[in-house]
Amino acid sequence: MPDLSHGDNAAAVNALRSAVMLLGRRLKHQRVDESLSPTEMSVLGTLARCGSATPGELARKEHVQPPSMTRIVALLEAKGLVRLEPHPEDRRQKVVSQTETAEAMLEESRRKRNVWLSHLADGLDEDEWAKLRAAAPVLEKLAHL
Amino acid sequence: MPDLSHGDNAAAVNALRSAVMLLGRRLKHQRVDESLSPTEMSVLGTLARCGSATPGELARKEHVQPPSMTRIVALLEAKGLVRLEPHPEDRRQKVVSQTETAEAMLEESRRKRNVWLSHLADGLDEDEWAKLRAAAPVLEKLAHL
């Protein structure tokens, strides 16, 4: 493995870090769904993919501490977006799954996201979009590393 | 401009958003410099590039409200990393610039960042790194759009 690109990687990591923090701050405010925090949104996305999960599993997947996930799940339940059921085999655990309301809401948020996307599209050319599309799965992998 | 890629862009934005929020949370904790928040770090980076700036300019560049920047600058000053001087032409404004301590600290943080980078390098192959390097400037542009 050649180490030539190490310096370039360092520069890239530098740029990524500042861009990620800045984008994170801005995304917090440009929410596609008012009244739904980024992490709540992310949990719903995870449930849409996985079907259902225990609070502990969700905490691990979102890289959040268990007490934080307790709060997030409680908020989602209060909004009618998830359902909590007893675990069939282990009475300590619970099973969290999304409701039909959540599915409808995710569809609606997809629509709103496209509006925001149109704004961004004006600022980036096709070549830049191609780079973003290529990097998106890598960033996801990186986030979960 | 063909609209064929719009759906793909939406998917990419989706992935980017969740990756950005997740990475943001993790970066908050995996700080290259203990006792220096991501935004404080970012401000130092900006000052390193621009030489000096007023609190208002910094707030605009970091997309933070003026009172937040007041606090950040005060924290950096307390740590001896920036210097505040009166503006030569406008007595309402101030000029913020980095100290020699800050430069030394940035160098030290660069060293620590490479340690973290080595960890990441194990998880990504060269092709993935190439995609990240290509996307890094686009993400920065996006963050400032």
Next chain:
DNA sequence: TATTGTTATACTCTATAACTATA
């Protein structure tokens, strides 16, 4: 004893509103 989830509490970062000083 170890593990899952919760409660209680505190901290960090940022925002909004109201104020001061200068232009």
Next chain:
DNA sequence: TATAGTTATAGAGTATAACAATA
């Protein structure tokens, strides 16, 4: 009047520590 910066205050989101119930 308008602008730069500050002070005071509040809110969102997360963490740690201590606890309950179950394994």
